[in-house]
Amino acid sequence: MVARTRSTLALGLLLVLVGIILLAFELIPALRSWARAVLDWPLIIVGVGAFLFVFGLLAGAPGMAVPASIVAGIGGILMWQNATGEWESWAYAWTLIPGFVGIGIMLESLLSGRARKGLTEGGWMVLISLTLFLVFGSFLGGPIALGGYWPVLLIALGALFLFRSLVSFRK
Numbered sequence: 136m137v138a139r140t141r142s143t144l145a146l147g148l149l150l151v152l153v154g155i156i157l158l159a160f161e162l163i164p165a166l167r168s169w170a171r172a173v174l175d176w177p178l179i180i181v182g183v184g185a186f187l188f189v190f191g192l193l194a195g196a197p198g199m200a201v202p203a204s205i206v207a208g209i210g211g212i213l214m215w216q217n218a219t220g221e222w223e224s225w226a227y228a229w230t231l232i233p234g235f236v237g238i239g240i241m242l243e244s245l246l247s248g249r250a251r252k253g254l255t256e257g258g259w260m261v262l263i264s265l266t267l268f269l270v271f272g273s274f275l276g277g278p279i280a281l282g283g284y285w286p287v288l289l290i291a292l293g294a295l296f297l298f299r300s301l302v303s304f305r306k
Contacts, residue, residue: 145193149186177217180210188242197246201239208235227271234264266292 160167184207191199212228215221237260244253266288 142194145190149190177210177213181207197243200242204239205235226275230267230271231264234261237261
């Protein structure tokens with residue numbers, strides 16, 4: 136019952152704040168034109184991610200950090216693509232999404248008091264995501280071209296998994 140009351144309170148507070156901001160845009164036309172000039176549409180997606188994170192904090196739901204980091208991360212990718220015009224980078228940029236999940240897991244674990252476990256689990260997801268980003272970006276025309284050496288990343292990641300499984304098997 137307490138969690139439900141807390142989440143309702145958080146939702147009410149956020150709705151009032153968003154309403155105040157939107158009312159200010161309606162009442163002050165100069166503010167609206169300023170926002171159009173300064174804010175770009177991908178920033179709205181990052182803002183939704185921030186909204187989800189703050190809602191999770193206020194509602195006492197640290198698990199909201201995971202979807203918040205996914206939405207904000209995708210917004211960040213879209214901001215970069217919108218600024219550079221390199222929309223074809225989606226061919227390999229999608230590999231960053233599991234890394235956003237990993238960041239969300241790390242944030243959730245820090246907020247839940249399970250920092251060590253979350254940093255380990257989230258860290259692995261970030262490592263795998265970055266490796267996939269480098270591999271796919273390498274042979275799909277990404278900014279970091281590893282040439283014919285991208286399979287070395289897969290070998291290194293596989294060796295790391297083998298080492299990890301052997302160490303945990305001995306325990």
